[in-house]
Amino acid sequence: MIPYGRQSIDQQDIDAVVSVLKSDWLTQGPLVPKFESAIADTCQANYAVATNSATSALHLAYLALGLSQGDLLWTTPITYVATSNAALYCHAHVEFVDIEPETGLMCPNTLEKKLAVANQQGRLPKIITVVHLAGQSCDMERIHKICQPYQIAIVEDASHAIGASYQDKPVGACTYSDICVFSFHPVKIMTTAEGGMALTNQKELADFMSYLRSHGVTRDPELFTEESHGDWYYQQLALGYNYRMTDIQAALGISQSQKLREFIARRNVLAERYQSAFENTPVIPLAQQQGTNAYHLYIVRLPNHAKQRKVIFSVLREAGIGVNIHYIPVHLQPYYQHLGFRKGTLPNAERFYQEIMSLPLFPALDEADQDYIIEQLVRLL
Known part of the structure; x- marks a missing residue:
């Protein structure tokens, strides 16, 4: 059977993983931030937060943007269920915007009309999540222009699109969005076995997603609410999750990113x-x-x-x-x-x-x- 998709693993990838298995770090060690820096540099973004899946990254992105009970998130119906499920995890409501038949991407014209009606009804969404179906970017400049008057946050579900570009800039640069999410599932462009990443140019969003992925706990003194008790000190700032990526996954990701x-x-x-x-x-x-x-x-x-x-x-x-x-x-x-x-x-x-x-x-x-x-x-x- 010729599969519709398959990971491309070579000896360099295998050696990278084996080297971690022989090291002192298996979970969240030095290779996770190294992988984050590599992807941020590739995509020309300021910050990157690695996670154990793209679904986790979407959940963190929505939480960082303040999505909560009673809020609305709009997305496309032509996507995997994770895009909208992550909004339901936040106890928000979901609505869908129809697509362009020729591309399968969210239709900007339909979005514009739907937002005008929603504004009159007082039912504007807090977040709009676009999906770069099959690896092609949506018309982000147009979508950003449509959303800007309503002050709606924009998330790019770019699970299919690492390595793609839009207006001569890499997808992930967040030129027209608040957060961009990638997937590193085996059938995607590059893989960490399972894994995801959220990119942003806003430090406060990156900080929030970083400690939320690790039980809401931080060791960063700049984020403490009181003076540190010593080098051992940490604080839980929110009810977080165990969404961390391992060094094993990050090692594979670094090797894959080079290709x-x-x-x-x-x-x-x-x-x-x-x-x-x-x-x-x-x-x-x-x-x-x-x-x-x-x-x-x-x-x-x-x-x-x-x-x-x-x-x-x-x-x-x-x-x-x-x-x-x-x-x-x-x-x-x-x-x-x-x-x-x-x-x-x-x-x-x-x-x-x-x-x-x-x-x-x-x-x-x-x-x-x-x-x-x-x-x-x-x-x-």
């Missing part, structure tokens, strides 16, 4: 091969906007074959091609249906879901295997 540019280049080569092969066929790749796409996923639309997608999916799987679907709209999940969300309320997202399929894409994908994928899909259609 990030190579990973992105290879993903773009493979994406361009798909793009060329699907010209003049019923396969429609997602429309590309400005900037570099990280191509975590290669999603195509099959609008003329939506009713046959289940059969197409099964035949390709039987042929050894690990196609997948990204994503089932969050508002259609049973849990969200119990919260009151209903089918038919987000037509673009629902139509998009019916048409899409993710094809295998990862750096080690052999071009002969890619040609086989293309041949089988086009022949079948």
Whole structure:
């Protein structure tokens, strides 16, 4: 089976992890801040806070921005459930903004209209979380301009997009957002096995997320509410969580980050091969906007074959091609249906879901295997 995604691990990565296993530090040691600095430098951000997952990073980001009971967070329905679940952890309410059918990204026009209505009703969101689906940045300047009059915080769920760029700056620079979150799950661009990171340019947000990820405890004298009792002293400033990344994960992350540019280049080569092969066929790749796409996923639309997608999916799987679907709209999940969300309320997202399929894409994908994928899909259609 050719998987839709797969980690790329080499001897350098293995040696980096083994060296930590032989060291004095396994959990939160010197490599975690080193990894944070490496990613912050790569993304041109001031601060980075490593966590044990991107979901944890999202939760910390929402808490740092003050999301709490009764507040509203808006996001896209075309994402993994973690994006909105993390808001529910804060006892906030979630609403969804429909997408652009051509890109699968949050639609700025729909957002602008929805915010105008919400303002009249006194139901503005505290946070808007955009999702850089498949590795392509949303139109962040436009979204920031729309949100600015309402003083709404913006979070970028860039779980798919480390290594991508927007307006010649790396995704993660937080030029138009308060916090940007990355995922280092094995099928993502680079991996720490499990892991995540929140980037920001605001020190107070970074400080809050840093001690909240470790039970709300800090040893930083600058944050103490009273004079230190001695070198052993620490204070719990909030009810926090155990969301820490280990040095083992950080070692793998540092090694992987050194190959990030190579990973992105290879993903773009493979994406361009798909793009060329699907010209003049019923396969429609997602429309590309400005900037570099990280191509975590290669999603195509099959609008003329939506009713046959289940059969197409099964035949390709039987042929050894690990196609997948990204994503089932969050508002259609049973849990969200119990919260009151209903089918038919987000037509673009629902139509998009019916048409899409993710094809295998990862750096080690052999071009002969890619040609086989293309041949089988086009022949079948």
